[in-house]
Amino acid sequence: MHTMLTRGGLILSACLLASVSGQALAQTAFTEPSYDFGPINSFAVLNDPSHAGNTSTYAKQLSFSLDSASDVRLDLRYVWYSYRSLVTSGFYNESFKLYDSAHTLVGTGSLDSSFAGGYCTGEIRYQQCWANHGLTLATNLSAGNYSIEFSGTRDFGPYTPNLYFGVSKADAAAIDQYYKQITPAGAVPENSTITLMGLGLIGLLLTRRPSRQALDNTIQLSRSSK
Incomplete structure (x- = not known):
């Protein structure tokens, strides 16, 4: 009797473990809206204004394929x-990851130091600020199918920035054209000097939640590049 109960407990435990594992897998499945770049011969860019204008979680999956091994930039x-x-x-809590056709992680994007710069205008009480923000990943990929998965939580506010996603081969003859198309309208010029007006910047940074790093990182990188 004791043996039967022990075996029954083991079976029940195994079933519960399988159930929990199945739920965990289901929770990690990426089922967000998708976009297919298709085969990348040179480069491809998507201007996506589709995310919500108010505070919400945004996610996007973008797929592409390569006919041969290539150095690529995302x-x-x-x-x-x-x-x-x-x-x-x-956005804050951003995640920018690349997966292969078996959904094995290939790489994770990091802050793009080449797309930095920002400025503020107006007196402190009514100050408006703009700052470039980018994530990038450069790697060598074999021929095959790949997917980019981006997710993040929107900051509060009615203003909705257009998101520019891009994939380019590093040796593409039209790489300069790629940089032009991947750069948002209204972006701060790369050689722009940040004029954040001292106390205005300090006040801005102190009033933002610690988890919101976009502007902070952009300003730090811009200063270090001087």
């Missing part, structure tokens, strides 16, 4: 905006 770019440190447009 990008996400947008312009972060803030008004009086209260109304903002941007």
